[in-house]
Amino acid sequence: MHTTIRRLITLPLLLTLVLAAAAPLHAQLFRTTSKVGTTAAQFLKIGVGARALGMGGAQVGMTGDISSMYWNPAALSRLEVNSELTFNHAAWLADMQYDFAAGVLPIGELGTFGLSVTSFRTPEDVVRTVDYPDGDGRRWDASSLAIGLSYARNLTDRFSIGATVKYIHEGIWDESATGMAVDIGTLYISEIKGLRLGASISNFGTEMRLDGRDLYFNNDPNGAVGSGPNNIPSEYRAESYPLPLTFRIGVAMDVVPAEDFRVTAAVDATHPNDNTEYLNSGIEAAWREIVFGRVGYKSLFLRDSEQGLTWGVGLHYGITNVATIKVDYGFADYHRLKNVQYFSLGIGL
Numbered sequence: 001m002h003t004t005i006r007r008l009i010t011l012p013l014l015l016t017l018v019l020a021a022a023a024p025l026h027a028q029l030f031r032t033t034s035k036v037g038t039t040a041a042q043f044l045k046i047g048v049g050a051r052a053l054g055m056g057g058a059q060v061g062m063t064g065d066i067s068s069m070y071w072n073p074a075a076l077s078r079l080e081v082n083s084e085l086t087f088n089h090a091a092w093l094a095d096m097q098y099d100f101a102a103g104v105l106p107i108g109e110l111g112t113f114g115l116s117v118t119s120f121r122t123p124e125d126v127v128r129t130v131d132y133p134d135g136d137g138r139r140w141d142a143s144s145l146a147i148g149l150s151y152a153r154n155l156t157d158r159f160s161i162g163a164t165v166k167y168i169h170e171g172i173w174d175e176s177a178t179g180m181a182v183d184i185g186t187l188y189i190s191e192i193k194g195l196r197l198g199a200s201i202s203n204f205g206t207e208m209r210l211d212g213r214d215l216y217f218n219n220d221p222n223g224a225v226g227s228g229p230n231n232i233p234s235e236y237r238a239e240s241y242p243l244p245l246t247f248r249i250g251v252a253m254d255v256v257p258a259e260d261f262r263v264t265a266a267v268d269a270t271h272p273n274d275n276t277e278y279l280n281s282g283i284e285a286a287w288r289e290i291v292f293g294r295v296g297y298k299s300l301f302l303r304d305s306e307q308g309l310t311w312g313v314g315l316h317y318g319i320t321n322v323a324t325i326k327v328d329y330g331f332a333d334y335h336r337l338k339n340v341q342y343f344s345l346g347i348g349l
Contacts, residue, residue, distance in 0.1 A: 040241040042119035054312020054329030055282025056296020058266035060198035060250025072185035073162030075082035076152035081348035111153035120144040142172040158189040175212030181205030194254030209240040245273040278302035305335040324348040
């Protein structure tokens with residue numbers, strides 16, 4: 001009797017979440033502008049983890065991976081290790097470099113705590129002007145940094161919550177901007193065997209505005225040297241831009257939950273504040289949770305997208321009573337922009 005009642009509650013909840021996942025697709029049909037280029041800190045939109053990349057970025061409902069710190073911090077409370085460290089490197093488009101490092105530590109009933117650092121860098125180049133198109137002797141570069149502190153906890157045996165507070169810094173040449181943001185996520189383990197539902201809001205925070213010495217100059221208001229005020233300290237005031245706020249809702253299910261072989265399918269619906277809505281989808285096959293194969297499709301329905309097919313592999317080798325070594329690789333096709341490859345190394349204790 002109690003089981004029947006719980007199912008009557010679970011099924012409407014599942015239907016509601018599925019309809020919510022479909023809502024962004026309906027909204028896309030009526031959106032006339034994509035708002036691309038209207039937010040700061042674009043590096044925050046780069047997904048974390050070779051596993052996630054191989055599955056097309058469909059991770060909101062997935063568990064068992066430290067990269068959920070980025071996709072859905074609530075899933076950190078479902079890690080099957082006492083603690084874990086990970087490092088993720090990607091040779092990004094146009095010779096840019098992307099790195100992510102994180103560690104998590106569960107502390108009993110207090111919950112799971114995590115710390116992450118994200119770095120994004122462009123290659124150094126010469127400063128070119130109209131008078132010196134080959135360079136004037138100076139060099140410039142740009143970099144971005146985010147430092148996050150995460151917390152997750154299981155409120156019940158089926159429902160988890162989590163959050164990440166982030167400090168964000170961006171710099172280009174002598175200008176820089178800073179901001180703060182928070183990510184919030186929830187995860188529900190359904191009574192339907194193998195089914196998980198997740199939702200997250202990422203990058204809810206302050207606006208960012210560039211400031212620096214190259215924006216300061218001396219001005220002669222009346223344009224007449226020798227009369228009136230001269231050399232008045234002035235500045236070019238840059239605009240403030242919001243962060244790339246993103247809402248995700250996802251479903252993941254173990255469609256083949258055999259003892260030695262598992263196949264998990266996942267779908268995420270994503271609603272960003274600076275682009276049209278899209279879907280991420282992926283499948284992960286695992287043999288004894290040691291050897292993994294993954295395939296996915298990224299940014300389905302995204303307007304003017306260069307993203308598409310993704311795939312990846314992984315090897316997780318456990319050393320009895322010592323540690324688990326995790327090595328993962330992910331590949332994403334960016335069509336005219338070539339491709340992106342991720343490498344992740346993790347150690348679970």
